[in-house]
Amino acid sequence: MVLCIVAFVVLGVMSVFSAKYRPLAKEAFRCVFRTVTFRPCDTGLDDRIKAEVLSRVMRFSLPAARLANRHFQTLSWVFVLLTLGSLAYSALGIYNFYQYGNCDGPQASGACILNYLTSDYGRFSSPTELIAPNDTANGIVAGDLGSNVTVVEFGCFTCPYTKQDEPAVQALIADGSVKYIFKPFPLPGHPYSRDAANAVLCADRQGKSWELRKLVFDHQEACAKGGVLPIKILAENAGLNMTQFDKCFDGNLTSSELDHYIAQGKASHIYATPTFFINGKPFVGVKSIEELREAVRRAKAGR
Amino acid sequence: MNVRNDFPILGKYPSLTYLDSACTSLKPRAVIAAQDEYYEEFGACAGRSAHSLARKTSGKIEECREGIAKFLGAKAGGLAFTKNATEGLNLVANSFDFSKRRQVITTILEHHSVLLPLMRLRDEGKIALEMLRPGGDGMVAIEEWELKIDRNTALVLTNNANNTTGIGHDANAICKIAHESGAAVCIDGAQGVPHRKTDFARSGFDFLCFSGHKMLGPTGIGAIAMGEEWVGKMRPFLLGGGTVKSVSEAKMEMLPSTERFEAGIQNYSGIFGLAAACGYLNKIGMGKVEEHEKKLASLLAGALEGVGAKILGNPRAQNHSALYSFNVAGAKPHDIALLLDRKDIAVRSGFFCAQPGLEALGARQGAVRASCYVYNSEQEVKRLGEALQEIGKLY
Ligand SMILES: Cc1ncc(COP(=O)(O)O)c(C=O)c1O
Numbered sequence: 001m002v003l004c005i006v007a008f009v010v011l012g013v014m015s016v017f018s019a020k021y022r023p024l025a026k027e028a029f030r031c032v033f034r035t036v037t038f039r040p041c042d043t044g045l046d047d048r049i050k051a052e053v054l055s056r057v058m059r060f061s062l063p064a065a066r067l068a069n070r071h072f073q074t075l076s077w078v079f080v081l082l083t084l085g086s087l088a089y090s091a092l093g094i095y096n097f098y099q100y101g102n103c104d105g106p107q108a109s110g111a112c113i114l115n116y117l118t119s120d121y122g123r124f125s126s127p128t129e130l131i132a133p134n135d136t137a138n139g140i141v142a143g144d145l146g147s148n149v150t151v152v153e154f155g156c157f158t159c160p161y162t163k164q165d166e167p168a169v170q171a172l173i174a175d176g177s178v179k180y181i182f183k184p185f186p187l188p189g190h191p192y193s194r195d196a197a198n199a200v201l202c203a204d205r206q207g208k209s210w211e212l213r214k215l216v217f218d219h220q221e222a223c224a225k226g227g228v229l230p231i232k233i234l235a236e237n238a239g240l241n242m243t244q245f246d247k248c249f250d251g252n253l254t255s256s257e258l259d260h261y262i263a264q265g266k267a268s269h270i271y272a273t274p275t276f277f278i279n280g281k282p283f284v285g286v287k288s289i290e291e292l293r294e295a296v297r298r299a300k301a302g303r
Numbered sequence: 304m305n306v307r308n309d310f311p312i313l314g315k316y317p318s319l320t321y322l323d324s325a326c327t328s329l330k331p332r333a334v335i336a337a338q339d340e341y342y343e344e345f346g347a348c349a350g351r352s353a354h355s356l357a358r359k360t361s362g363k364i365e366e367c368r369e370g371i372a373k374f375l376g377a378k379a380g381g382l383a384f385t386k387n388a389t390e391g392l393n394l395v396a397n398s399f400d401f402s403k404r405r406q407v408i409t410t411i412l413e414h415h416s417v418l419l420p421l422m423r424l425r426d427e428g429k430i431a432l433e434m435l436r437p438g439g440d441g442m443v444a445i446e447e448w449e450l451k452i453d454r455n456t457a458l459v460l461t462n463n464a465n466n467t468t469g470i471g472h473d474a475n476a477i478c479k480i481a482h483e484s485g486a487a488v489c490i491d492g493a494q495g496v497p498h499r500k501t502d503f504a505r506s507g508f509d510f511l512c513f514s515g516h517k518m519l520g521p522t523g524i525g526a527i528a529m530g531e532e533w534v535g536k537m538r539p540f541l542l543g544g545g546t547v548k549s550v551s552e553a554k555m556e557m558l559p560s561t562e563r564f565e566a567g568i569q570n571y572s573g574i575f576g577l578a579a580a581c582g583y584l585n586k587i588g589m590g591k592v593e594e595h596e597k598k599l600a601s602l603l604a605g606a607l608e609g610v611g612a613k614i615l616g617n618p619r620a621q622n623h624s625a626l627y628s629f630n631v632a633g634a635k636p637h638d639i640a641l642l643l644d645r646k647d648i649a650v651r652s653g654f655f656c657a658q659p660g661l662e663a664l665g666a667r668q669g670a671v672r673a674s675c676y677v678y679n680s681e682q683e684v685k686r687l688g689e690a691l692q693e694i695g696k697l698y
Contacts (some may be wrong), residue, residue, distance in 0.1 A: 044637070047637050050641070051641030051644065054642060054697060056643075057647030058490065058693065062693065062696055066696055066698075070697075
């Protein structure tokens with residue numbers, strides 16, 4: 001029966017993590033093999049699944065169980081298609097993750113999520129777990145330094161979402177009503193994000209961080225793929241003193257500063273970029289300029 | 304009857320309704336202990352060595368043989384241990400002398416353990432096999448037996464309680480008919496011996512085969528009782544240690560006793576256990592067992608009729624065991640069994656090793672079988688009825 005296909009997929013994944021499921025997965029495989037070669041499954045697994053499902057449904061509704069029983073084959077197909085669909089979707093997600101460093105593809109709106117499995121960045125995944133940073137002085141600062149609204153952004157230079165939100169961020173700074181602090185927070189899944197961050201911090205020492213930042217975002221893909229060389233070319237194009245820049249960049253002079261921001265990000269339980277704190281209130285992911293302005297308005301009103 | 308506390312497995316699974324005793328019964332503590340007793344206190348081989356533990360073991364085995372024979376109303380001298388009923392039935396089929404008469408009569412309703420050895424002998428041209436077919440009530444009419452058994456008949460083989468219909472043929476009557484024609488009778492007592500009083504000598508059976516595991520005993524042990532006159536005439540089909548009186552390079556002389564059928568070291572702990580099972584059943588009393596099961600049988604028939612189940616064979620037949628095979632609402636038997644399992648009710652589904660019989664009864668897809676024993680209660684039968692009622696609504 002087709003339900004074995006679902007069972008095989010589910011049990012197959014489970015058996016990767018627990019040996020307990022391996023005999024069942026094997027049984028499901030045998031059943032799938034027989035089903036796709038148009039022979040009845042002879043392990044009895046399909047019948048056992050059916051009985052389990054029906055008896056569970058029976059417990060809360062007999063009519064529902066009857067319906068399920070009468071159309072069991074159809075329902076099985078629906079489940080198979082859903083499973084195959086979600087499998088394909090997961091595969092696409094994995095492909096995107098490797099290609100673009102996020103699961104949703106290059107143009108998706110959202111946030112760049114940490115790769116939990118490979119990082120030591122912690123295991124937070126909800127805005128409710130975020131903690132506003134204490135340090136609202138250090139970082140790359142812009143805007144009205146005396147404003148009573150402080151916007152802290154944790155961003156990753158090779159994250160497509162941090163880039164996507166950049167026009168809104170620039171517009172907000174241009175409004176001139178907030179104090180804006182950028183804390184670079186390179187995510188492990190994004191190549192050369194650390195180098196880009198160090199380059200921008202070096203540029204900041206020459207008072208030219210905004211120029212380089214713009215170029216890095218404009219040529220994000222080149223930086224993410226090419227690394228140090230395109231970053232240096234962009235630094236030159238940004239009009240930096242390259243002797244000083246090389247000394248700073250090659251000498252890792254901003255490394256400890258960057259580590260400091262990363263540590264702050266971890267302490268704030270950052271799990272995705274961009275993440276904003278507007279007077280301590282967190283906002284995760286790409287926010288439109290309207291959303292940012294509304295948040296600032298509320299912050300000004302003390303809400 | 305309140306024996307549930309004697310069965311450790313019912314303590315372990317308190318919500319279990321075990322209705323699959325025809326497949327194998329549960330075991331009381333006394334049987335489990337008797338098996339251990341062999342290993343803990345005897346441990347040696349029987350009928351061979353001279354040391355005291357071996358003698359103690361031999362003595363106990365013969366004591367067990369006596370006890371089991373007595374339980375059957377048979378003589379210890381005609382009792383041979385086997386693995387199970389199947390081995391006994393194979394022993395009869397393969398050891399019986401078909402050189403003078405070669406017709407064997409049985410029914411199509413028999414267990415595979417009866418049919419297959421006979422079918423092979425038929426295919427090899429060693430016997431002529433006649434399989435009698437049942438009427439709509441699931442029985443072969445007595446006239447049919449009278450008609451078919453004649454002076455060509457060497458052996459009549461049937462059961463005294465059927466594992467599909469729960470109806471037993473009148474083995475005593477068949478025995479009489481066979482003996483009038485000079486034919487021998489072998490009874491498959493796998494489902495009869497556990498559930499009703501057996502009187503081997505009075506019934507006049509020539510052979511009676513059964514398994515321990517269906518009568519509260521251990522698995523892997525059974526016995527065949529035979530008239531003592533048959534012991535020397537049957538040609539053992541397994542030879543080896545313990546079966547001969549003396550062997551020289553040129554010649555072997557088989558033992559005259561039933562030990563000639565017990566080749567190799569025997570399942571001593573199983574024999575201890577089987578004797579304990581007989582003792583346990585004796586203590587309850589086979590009359591009580593029958594009475595209890597009769598009550599359960601009629602309740603079971605009522606419950607199944609109440610849910611509109613299609614019962615194989617006449618549910619109100621005389622001497623019906625507390626064993627019924629049925630189908631519900633055209634559902635696949637395995638589906639019903641699995642749904643019952645989710646409600647902690649254990650039943651058998653499929654062909655019960657009697658596929659030709661089920662087909663003859665019109666159950667081509669097989670059936671569901673519920674079978675009771677001493678530990679089952681009336682509430683459990685009711686629970687089955689209620690569960691089937693609910694499951695029936697799914698179809
Ligand atoms: C009528 C009948 N005969 C023979 C047998 C075979 O018994 P065993 O498998 O214990 O040898 C069974 C068991 O199902 C049976 O029900």
